Amino acid sequence: MATTTTSTAQLTALLDALGECASSHDKPDLRAATGLAADIGKIAVSGDEPDVRGTQSALGALRGSLGEGTPAQYLQSVNGQVFLAGALWALSTVLDRRLDSIGEQRAASQHHTRKEQISQLVSVALIENAAVSPSELLNLKLRDGSNVRRDELSRTFSIFVQNGWAHVVSGDQGRKKFFAATPAGRDALSQGTTVEGVYATPP
Secondary structure (H helix, E strand, O other): OHHHHHHHHHHHHHHHHHHHHHHHOOOOOOHHHHHHHHHHHHHHHHOOHHHHHHHHHHHHHHHHHOOOOOHHHHHHOOOHHHHHHHHHHHHHHHHHHHHHHHHHHHHHHHHHHHHHHHHHHHHHHHHHOOOEOHHHHOOOEOOOOOEOOHHHHHHHHHHHHHOOOEEEEOOOOOOOOEEEEOHHHHHHHHHOOEEOOEEOOOO
16 A cells, blocks of 8 residues: 555655645635545545545644634635635545446456356366376367457466466377376365465365
């Protein structure tokens, strides 16, 4: 969370500067506040507790320095419409950041699920066959109807080898690589062991 913490410190400094500007000028230029809602939304979505609490504290201090009126009082004042517009704009921006994070999480989840499916295909192939070549799995389809890519298979087999789940065995088709499950690999694959983002799923 080092990046988020750095952003929180910068945000706090900006809030302090805005407070000084607002209190020292009759007609202060507060346009620097336009990015606040997006920054606060980002911290609210992805910041850890110290970041959120630090931001909340800085916001409270700035709000207190600008006056003691309540939201209801501001909304009943001559500038009530402006206050409402600003509040709604800020809320909308915070929600935008939340929606952005949902999209990112969904994309990561879909990628994660794809890796799981490929790992399961490789696991099943290794357990059901004495030896298997990645090229033999290229025609297999994932749940979304897409084919497994050669680079995806290569990465999965490489990780299996690195972790002792599989090893390269001699093939009878020239340089074509064949892999076989090791005894330890069969145990890992049957138990659904997880390693380095690749999921060995029981067939």
